Amino acid sequence: MFDNLSDKLDKAFHILKGHGKITEVNVAETLKEVRRALLDADVNFKIAKDFTNRVKENALGQNVLTTLQPGQLMVKIVKDELVELMGGDAAGINLSGNPSVILMSGLQGSGKTTFSGKLANFLKTKKNKKPLLVACDIYRPAAINQLHVVGDQIGVEVYSEPENKNPVQIAQNAIAHAKQNGFNVVIVDTAGRLAIDEQMMNEIAEVHKAIQPQETLFVVDSMTGQDAVNTAKAFNDRLNFDGVVLTKLDGDTRGGAAITIKSVVNKPIKFIGTGEKMDAIDVFYPDRMADRILGMGDVISLVERAQEQYDEEEARKLQKKIAKNEFGFDDFLSQIQQVKKMGSMKDLVGMIPGVGKALKDVEIEDDAFKHIEAIIHSMTPAERSRPAVLDAKRKMRIAKGSGTDIQQVNQLLKQFDQMSKMMKMMQGTKGKNLMRMMGQMKGMGLK
Template sequence: MFETLGERLNKALDGVRGSGNLTEDQVKKVTKEIRLALLEADVNFRVVKEFVANVRERATGAEVSKALSPGQQVVKIVNEELADLMGGTAHKLSYAKSGPTVVMLAGLNGHGKTTAAGKLALFTRKQGKNPYMIACDTYRPAAIEQLKQIGKELGVPVYEEGTDAKPEEIAERGIKAARDGGYDFVIVDTAGRQVVDLEMMDEIKRVREAARPHSVMLVLDVVTGQNAVEVAEAFREYADYDGIILTKLDGDARGGAALSVVKVTERPIRFASEGEKMSEFDYFYPDRMAGRILGMGDVLTLIEKAEEQMDRDAAQEQSKKLMSGKFTFEDFLQQMQMIKKMGPISGLLGMIPGLGNQLKDVEIDDRMMGRVEAIITSMTKKERQNPKLLQNPSRARRIARGSGSTQQDVQKLVKQFNEMQKMMKKMGGGKKGGMPNLGAGMPKLPKMPFRR
């Protein structure tokens, strides 16, 4: 979402990164470029004005760091101000000391509210909670069915009474059913509308009074740009929410909503939802997001995602095999399947410091991994464990037919896999306890197959 903004900000900062002495003219020039980049990203004008003023004041002030050059200091200031703009620190959930914690979701139709309910249920279950969902959208039977389907998929019960009962009564009875059933985290999914209206707000007030939630969260689609800020302001006045869930962060929006909504509403972004998978949902970390925008990566989130999917002992064993050059297609397949569970490959690459900027002109197609996986699974177990067998053209033809690819695709993958093995063996020193021969220079990474 922040690719264009990140490029513009980095271009603005390029002129000062290596500066030993920072002049007032340089500060003016860089802050002007930052201002244009933020406005282009659809950030609220008032927010941009305050942000630029803060950067200019700090950059020309008395802040001095012995560890950083003046140019590096400006980059640090921009990074810190971006994080502050989005809330500064993560605002995590607090749970009730006794009885179920009740969270009510509000928002417009199409902003991903019902999906967010399911994602929040899965997230809290990973936190050790026993979630329960209540369908209070009495206007759209399809919304009730969607929540029931999500609940079935996740194994989370859904309380619903159809479309005839009053939403506030459904909420009240649903919470009682959850309490009686021993559930400790209740999600109340309220009705949405196409636009904000008084009838909608009056209903939300009634549901809130009946449910007495510990938290009310506004579900906001970042793709709506500046309209998202207007929606957030309207809901703040009537629904008095205490947190925001941003959805579709993996989309191609300019990012203005995420950078504006906290300052405008004085409400924190609690969660970020990206991707279609129920697991692609986490706390929103402003400092990590600022680092990703400026191309500094997000190693902490990447590590957390890996730890969720990876067994530590198995990972160490795989690492040893990789560095010794004994890595097989069988191992490669296991790694690919683990990576797929972590989320879209383009998002993961953006978390690696510096790599996001290097790949900005490369279109990463997640389907590419599926094609590679199809080729590997078309191999016999013996072939996967002994890649040298794949030098046989007849085997390559058979695998190509089985995977719906060409013989050239198979041969290309085998060649690149062999190159990767050689490269990793060289980095590992090629023997137990060996050190990488860094003086010899790093070999080039092989190009990924099926890149569009």
């Protein structure tokens, strides 16, 4: 995510770090490189120029030239300005209606239908809501089918009238259906086009006027850069939406749309799509995104994801097994599954401060655990629960059955043995402290 921009900003700050004494010339040179990095990231020239001018004013105002660590102070100033440019504080979603109506808008191919499903899943699992998805794309039969497939995936009902060609009527009927059947959120997926046209704008404006949604979201593909920003402006001029959703952010190496869309339409980015899975949705936090752009990681998001998978009861059972020396490969497999549920490996690595930058040239695959799982699945239940029984003959059979070699099997057994010893050491006071710390984290405002 934003790899190119992060690399170029990092190089820009190296100009300051390489000097014992900082001059206005050094600062100007650094800011020139920052501006160039923003332009390469597909940020509008005027926005990039205004940004570096503000950074320069703040830098001179905070006496960067005389500070002991000018490089660090410059990074902080740039970070603060980036946060402001992307919206300052995180913007919530308005769920005040009964039911709350959310209207989705955007061009065809922006990921609108998929995101409607992700949002429904998010509201169902994280906000304890009962959402209803509404298929209002009257032009593409495939769009109605797609929404039904998405609804089945996440266990959310989809309202559609395939024969009805009046989107206003469909939306109104869906809201009436929601009221009668106890749905408290209605997400209306509308038709998109390959380009902005008058018919499309009139149609969505009519739907908007008829259903008076609490929340109107504009969904846009972040990888289209300045085109995304221009499209957002055209929609906002007509629809006056409440917030932006940036999809496909995991594949965006530049970041121009995320950085500039707020300053152009003066509407916050509310959500981001970070992958294909139905749980690949995040609330947009400008400060966390600025940290990631500047290679500082995003520990808070990492902790939040870990907490979502943390099961106190399971942790207690695991602790008892470790205490009795009964920790086996089935338990190890369970831990791997929990890590996988947290998201893509590349995304998780990028959240750890310093690690993302250190591994920037390393290809991190989402199936990083594939061979480990294959080895464990090739073991018998008895072998999984008592790894000590694994002799040379059994190892050969497991290697053959898992499509790996004997070295990989031995390496896994060695890693497992080291981990078991470490977990055993964590028992007693240290283990209790860890459990208590996880419990406290769960009770903090990191929800």
